Amino acid sequence: MTNAYETAAETEADTNGLMAGRQITLDEAAAWLSATELRLRQLARALETPAVPVELEATIDSLRSQSGTLRDLAERMQFLARATDGDIPLAKVFRGSGDPWGVAARDSDRKAYGGPAIVPTQWQLIKLAQDAEQAEGRGMETTTYPEAMKGIGIGWESKAASARRRRERDAEVAKEVLRKTCQSCAAGDGEQCRTKSGWPAEQPHVGRQREAEADVDARLGYLGDNPVAVPDA
Template sequence: MTEPYETAAETEADTNGLMTGRRITLDEAAAWLSATDLRLRQLARALEAPAEPVELEPTIESLRSESTRLRELAERMHFLARVTDGDVPLAKVFRDTGDPWGVAARDSDRKAYGGPAIVPTQWQLIKLARDAERAETRGVETTTFPEAMKGIGIGWESKAATARRRQERNAEVAAEVLRKTCKTCEAGDGEQCRTKSGWPAEQPHVGRQRDAEADVDARLGYLGDNPVAVPDA
């Protein structure tokens, strides 16, 4: 018997080939982006003369446009890799507000900017690097990423990962709803909930939804739509 095909989600989750350690480094990410950029440009060149006589100019131009975008991403990731390695000086505080970042931002108040920048964004790091370039003329105190981030990183995941896991949880709940018998309208396995007049409804009754959420959250280790613990932290 042949093995079943992997689902798209399983294939996407197989990231082991991208990195040498438990987590991908920014240097590794920069290399992959650069390699993908080159592959797209090679594919665009190959499609100039395909085996079948089909004019593919729009596709070729799309590939080249995408490769340009990837090249820019690769260059940015390479710069950020140097930042995180400590090669690039960074301003200790944001020049426009004087707010600290990294470990120094713990217990600080930065409500107008979405909270303290304990874990800086890529754009904040780029700005801090630019501010540090003015250190000699403006008296800007500088630091490095490793110095500023000592002790931070354990149990943290990106907003993108949190959003993806929330979507996965919600999809599990939607599937679990249809496995349960609704105590309100008695809709069974695979059936949508119904109104009193028998019309099918896309939204399940609250009790059926609540039961499905409770089972899924217990299975996945969630509290509401928030993970109780970050996997592999």
């Protein structure tokens, strides 16, 4: 039987209506954020005169506050869309450290900074755009996102997607554990592992856990903690 959580997860995964192609563009994301922001403001306005006499000032203020946050996100996403399309010049290196990014960072050693910034974050892109303005003023060479990232992106998965897939994997393992018969305590289908004294334990025995992980990883396409295949990459 499908529970409410699984139904919600399936609904969340249905993203086809958000994009024209296989993957959402930043321009499409900016448009959706802007549209959602407008809807929240419209809802706040409608709630000023509800069908029943209830004072909803707190909810209205909250909706307007959230719409302001979405407006900022939409503007930022539109800026990032222009930057990644190549409309906005970007500095070739990070100011101060001189560290490269994109293709140029592939062979760089930046262990102290958590590794080379091959795939920049949104904040790094914004900073690179700001640095480019000053770089051009000093006659320094700049680049564009398409130039700096040429050939990068195939098989790439965001940190958010990796974390979500890890949570989904762990949830599947937790269910699979209870389907296995434990070789240490003989706990069967639907039963928790037990101590030698018969006390139930929340954590399964290592062998039972390992067997469940192996089955789930094979089914979902994992090798240890790492995804073997990145869907839709």
